[in-house]
Amino acid sequence: MTVTKAPTEPPAQQRTIRRPGDRIFAGAARGSGIFILLVLAGVAAFLISEAIPAFTASSEEIPGGEGLGDYVWPLIAGTLLGAVIALLVATPLAVGIALYVTYYAPRRIATALGYVIDLLAAIPSVVYGFWGLAVLAKQLVPFHEWLDDTLGFIPFFAGPASTTGRTMLTVGLVLAVMILPIISAIAREVFGQAPALHREAALALGATRWEMIRMAVLPYGKSGVIAGAMLGLGRALGETMAVAIILSGGAGATLNVISNSSPSTIASNIALRFPEATGLGVNTLIASGLVLFVITLAVNMLARWVVNRRADFSGAN
Amino acid sequence: MAKRIEVSDLNIYYGNFLAVEGVNVSIEPRSITALIGPSGCGKSTFLRSINRMHEVLPGARVEGKVVMDGQDLYGSDVDPVDVRRQIGMVFQRPNPFPTMSIYDNVIAGNRLNNKRMKRAETDELVERSLRGANLWNEVKDRLDRPGSGLSGGQQQRLCIARAIAVEPDVLLMDEPCSALDPISTLAIEDLMTELKERFTIVIVTHNMQQAARVSEQTGFFNLNGVGQPGRLIEFNPTEKIFSNPDEKATEDYISGRFG
Ligand SMILES: Nc1ncnc2c1ncn2[C@@H]1O[C@H](COP(=O)(O)OP(=O)(O)OP(=O)(O)O)[C@@H](O)[C@H]1O
Numbered sequence: 001m002t003v004t005k006a007p008t009e010p011p012a013q014q015r016t017i018r019r020p021g022d023r024i025f026a027g028a029a030r031g032s033g034i035f036i037l038l039v040l041a042g043v044a045a046f047l048i049s050e051a052i053p054a055f056t057a058s059s060e061e062i063p064g065g066e067g068l069g070d071y072v073w074p075l076i077a078g079t080l081l082g083a084v085i086a087l088l089v090a091t092p093l094a095v096g097i098a099l100y101v102t103y104y105a106p107r108r109i110a111t112a113l114g115y116v117i118d119l120l121a122a123i124p125s126v127v128y129g130f131w132g133l134a135v136l137a138k139q140l141v142p143f144h145e146w147l148d149d150t151l152g153f154i155p156f157f158a159g160p161a162s163t164t165g166r167t168m169l170t171v172g173l174v175l176a177v178m179i180l181p182i183i184s185a186i187a188r189e190v191f192g193q194a195p196a197l198h199r200e201a202a203l204a205l206g207a208t209r210w211e212m213i214r215m216a217v218l219p220y221g222k223s224g225v226i227a228g229a230m231l232g233l234g235r236a237l238g239e240t241m242a243v244a245i246i247l248s249g250g251a252g253a254t255l256n257v258i259s260n261s262s263p264s265t266i267a268s269n270i271a272l273r274f275p276e277a278t279g280l281g282v283n284t285l286i287a288s289g290l291v292l293f294v295i296t297l298a299v300n301m302l303a304r305w306v307v308n309r310r311a312d313f314s315g316a317n
Numbered sequence: 318m319a320k321r322i323e324v325s326d327l328n329i330y331y332g333n334f335l336a337v338e339g340v341n342v343s344i345e346p347r348s349i350t351a352l353i354g355p356s357g358c359g360k361s362t363f364l365r366s367i368n369r370m371h372e373v374l375p376g377a378r379v380e381g382k383v384v385m386d387g388q389d390l391y392g393s394d395v396d397p398v399d400v401r402r403q404i405g406m407v408f409q410r411p412n413p414f415p416t417m418s419i420y421d422n423v424i425a426g427n428r429l430n431n432k433r434m435k436r437a438e439t440d441e442l443v444e445r446s447l448r449g450a451n452l453w454n455e456v457k458d459r460l461d462r463p464g465s466g467l468s469g470g471q472q473q474r475l476c477i478a479r480a481i482a483v484e485p486d487v488l489l490m491d492e493p494c495s496a497l498d499p500i501s502t503l504a505i506e507d508l509m510t511e512l513k514e515r516f517t518i519v520i521v522t523h524n525m526q527q528a529a530r531v532s533e534q535t536g537f538f539n540l541n542g543v544g545q546p547g548r549l550i551e552f553n554p555t556e557k558i559f560s561n562p563d564e565k566a567t568e569d570y571i572s573g574r575f576g
């Protein structure tokens with residue numbers, strides 16, 4: 001073995017060599033980051049400055065004449081109700097679909113099913129709106145009556161059951177179909193990536209397929225499913241056309257999801273009222289938009305917190 | 318309860334590719350059997366066919382018989398899940414469940430077998446298994462931490478603890494020390510010598526000294542060429558294999574005159 005002699009000349013001042021490729025890429029990445037922040041700040045600034053007149057105006061000047069709180073509150077309730085119904089229905093369904101596609105279905109069926117689900121995402125929301133109004137609403141009328149009869153003691157199903165089916169329940173179900181592809185696509189992706197190492201560990205301990213999924217796939221995919229559900233929730237909260245078409249809308253805040261008097265949602269209310277709004281009416285609508293912005297932001301931060309809470313155990317390390 | 322395993326005329330396929338051909342061997346209870354041979358000759362494949370882990374890969378299948386104490390493991394009425402509960406496995410790469418704590422990792426298999434156990438019982442089982450795997454002293458203060466936070470050697474011993482916690486009849490180990498330092502390796506070898514009092518152990522290893530140190534019986538796998546199936550060339554007491562093997566190929570391999 002030869003021993004290399006220590007360099008005789010004194011070591012030059014330590015200097016990081018930066019290659020042009022690195023510099024360009026770092027610049028581009030930083031630029032993108034700054035750009036998205038600027039856009040966000042711009043939108044927030046616009047919302048806030050346009051909403052301020054509505055916040056400072058007296059109650060009588062706000063449309064409805066009862067003040068901003070009374071105007072926005074039913075809309076918040078409607079927005080949350082519809083989105084929560086959608087999420088409650090779509091998430092378990094999406095997880096089931098994703099598990100079936102990744103671990104149960106024969107490969108050919110799995111691929112075909114994957115395409116069909118992706119196709120759901122390609123349908124414009126106006127089409128969903130008309131489908132909900134023309135087909136689903138009518139089909140769901142008996143279901144509304146059944147809920148009223150059997151579960152009427154729960155405030156959500158207090159009735160009277162709608163005879164047209166144009167209710168928050170129908171809206172929630174349509175929204176569920178709309179967000180299904182988003183959640184299931186992400187769930188499929190993360191479930192498919194559950195490491196073979198841990199799946200085999202479970203199987204070798206004598207786990208059945210379902211137990212293997214519970215031990216090695218679901219815990220691994222949990223944060224992905226939550227992220228997908230939040231993306232879906234974001235879409236459901238902000239959905240405009242489908243809701244505007246289905247709901248007749250307009251009453252006060254209520255938990256009742258099966259009657260005709262469901263309040264509208266923030267987004268669809270803005271879409272319906274904005275063209276004719278003037279003066280303070282515009283500011284009021286923008287204020288409601290600001291509320292939607294804050295709700296969505298809060299939901300996303302909550303999701304992030306849930307995902308990070310047990311980061312040690314996430315399987316990412 | 319250690320059990321004897323008799324393998325007869327076993328052919329193992331990946332789809333249409335015959336990976337291992339015509340294995341006949343009898344594995345003794347309460348002993349360590351080592352499997353050696355060049356890379357790609359089918360040692361892992363054979364090992365995984367003993368506890369029916371082979372067939373979890375799409376298209377993978379097996380012909381022939383594996384009989385454990387009179388029961389054909391590939392019989393039509395045998396559930397592979399039951400087979401795997403009786404025959405535990407330790408993999409080449411440590412694979413504790415990253416989403417579980419050390420404690421939960423140890424009892425993961427027991428949770429599958431019987432749903433309800435008293436807290437005191439599981440505590441006792443966890444301590445016994447971790448002591449059995451020579452890991453207790455290192456982790457007893459952080460049982461609620463994730464298993465993936467341990468060193469590689471500790472993770473491997475955690476996997477051994479997990480495998481022995483269910484009291485299997487047979488323990489299969491696929492190169493369990495290949496990612497470990499000499500000290501952890503020795504710890505695991507000592508552990509195997511203790512465990513063979515209770516279990517039948519089959520270990521795949523590339524380390525000749527290890528095979529010579531720990532095993533009673535040694536099987537030598539080889540293959541004639543690329544694309545040819547691997548075969549069990551020789552199966553004999555370890556002393557004989559390493560001093561005076563029956564086959565020329567075995568001698569060449571052991572003395573390093575062969576890839
Ligand atoms: N999942 C698989 N699909 C197809 N062929 C495979 C698969 N796994 C292994 N094989 C093939 O089966 C043969 C035996 O492989 P095996 O992994 O059993 O070898 P090994 O003796 O364990 O080798 P090593 O010592 O490198 O671990 C090889 O030809 C290999 O290419």
Ligand SMILES: [Mg+2]
Nearest residue numbers: 360361362491
């Ligand atoms: Mg191998």
